[in-house]
Amino acid sequence: MNRYVVISGCSGGGKSTILAELKRLGYTVIEEPGRRVVSEEMKRGGQALPWINMAAFLRNVIQLAVTDWAKANTANEWIFFDRGVVDAAANLEHITGKPYLTRYGIAHRYYRQVFLTPPWREIYAEDPERRHSFATALAEYDLLVTAYPALNYDIVEIPKINVADRARFILNALSGNLE
Numbered sequence: 001m002n003r004y005v006v007i008s009g010c011s012g013g014g015k016s017t018i019l020a021e022l023k024r025l026g027y028t029v030i031e032e033p034g035r036r037v038v039s040e041e042m043k044r045g046g047q048a049l050p051w052i053n054m055a056a057f058l059r060n061v062i063q064l065a066v067t068d069w070a071k072a073n074t075a076n077e078w079i080f081f082d083r084g085v086v087d088a089a090a091n092l093e094h095i096t097g098k099p100y101l102t103r104y105g106i107a108h109r110y111y112r113q114v115f116l117t118p119p120w121r122e123i124y125a126e127d128p129e130r131r132h133s134f135a136t137a138l139a140e141y142d143l144l145v146t147a148y149p150a151l152n153y154d155i156v157e158i159p160k161i162n163v164a165d166r167a168r169f170i171l172n173a174l175s176g177n178l179e
Helices: 015-024 033-044 054-071 085-096 100-107 134-150 163-174
Strands: 004-009 028-030 079-082 113-117 154-157
Touching: 004 015, 004 085, 004 134, 004 163, 015 028, 015 079, 015 163, 033 054, 033 085, 054 085, 054 100, 085 100, 085 134, 100 134, 113 134, 113 163, 134 154
Parallel strands: 004 079, 004 113, 028 079, 113 154
Antiparallel strands: none
């Protein structure tokens, strides 16, 4: 049984905060590849940044997400991913028109339920590594709502409640599904 659980959705929707709570509860969490790529590119003065070269950025994110996927330990526990291969592949396909989603999304499967944080304007904030607008975040969310079902995932929208309850919501949805 695949125990790789993706938490994705709207940028600034609270994904990283939920994942920090899951980590605090003792679960394995794989940090968002996009944030790691941005951080590394900024440190080295690189150009593979979403506001400079989106395609190069997404290719690097896919490479890192594939590595994360391959290295994750599939012991008898849930492993939570802050985004994943599908997110970057869907975005790269969207901007290039090339079939990245099918190419990477089928080869790198996650658990059938994907948990999405919905757009939540009240908590959205830009920062040095997230420089896009809320409107851009909404467009990205709309893309994911189409991409995941296209690969036969079931979307579960995470309610807009406090972070501990959001983490509990995910764990309750998964309860009984761990063999």
